[in-house]
Amino acid sequence: MQLFDTLRSLLESDRSIRRFDRSRPVTDTTLRSLVDLTRYCASGRNLQPLRYRLVTDEAECDTLFQALAWAGYYKDWDGPSPDQRPTAYLIQCLDTELTSDCLCDDGLQLQAITLGAAALGIGACIIKSFNRRIVTETLRVPSHLNPLYVVALGYPAETARIVPLPADGDIRYFRSPESEQCVPKRPLDSLIITPEQ
Numbered sequence: 001m002q003l004f005d006t007l008r009s010l011l012e013s014d015r016s017i018r019r020f021d022r023s024r025p026v027t028d029t030t031l032r033s034l035v036d037l038t039r040y041c042a043s044g045r046n047l048q049p050l051r052y053r054l055v056t057d058e059a060e061c062d063t064l065f066q067a068l069a070w071a072g073y074y075k076d077w078d079g080p081s082p083d084q085r086p087t088a089y090l091i092q093c094l095d096t097e098l099t100s101d102c103l104c105d106d107g108l109q110l111q112a113i114t115l116g117a118a119a120l121g122i123g124a125c126i127i128k129s130f131n132r133r134i135v136t137e138t139l140r141v142p143s144h145l146n147p148l149y150v151v152a153l154g155y156p157a158e159t160a161r162i163v164p165l166p167a168d169g170d171i172r173y174f175r176s177p178e179s180e181q182c183v184p185k186r187p188l189d190s191l192i193i194t195p196e197q
Helices: 002-013 028-038 056-064 105-119 132-138
Strands: 050-055 088-095 123-127 144-152 160-164 181-185
Touching: 002 105, 028 050, 028 088, 028 105, 050 056, 050 105, 050 144, 056 088, 056 132, 056 181, 088 105, 105 123, 105 144
Parallel strands: 160 181
Antiparallel strands: 050 088, 088 144, 123 144
């Protein structure tokens, strides 16, 4: 039961972080450790078709930041200010020489990465909306690797917490008056299917 409680605690703390402490960089060694976790994830057909481009160089981080779209629900926010940007990124890519479909491997591995980051006190934000040309050309990603997601990483400069889903059912995350990220989650009973009579 203790391991279950630890997992639950990690999952509860694993919220998207979008503002980071730039005085504490995430190292290449840490990124390698996070990618190492993905080797233990289940893989459809055991194909293991995902690859990762590690980004810690400051100039490359700045270039990659320009290619990203941040927090769709925050309409008047273009992403973190220069002093709160991520200090590292992982670009998850599909090796198209192996397959054109990674099945569910991408999500399994992304969860392993963000849980590992949370366990290390590192914040993460999974980003699907980005300029693929900038990512592939500027960051020199080989042509047979198709970028799927970018994971922004850094030590948090903000807090985030789960809140109950409001009565109106609005699932959009928001910032509290104290600037804390609040993430509504559906109650357990709403996820359980009751058989029709």
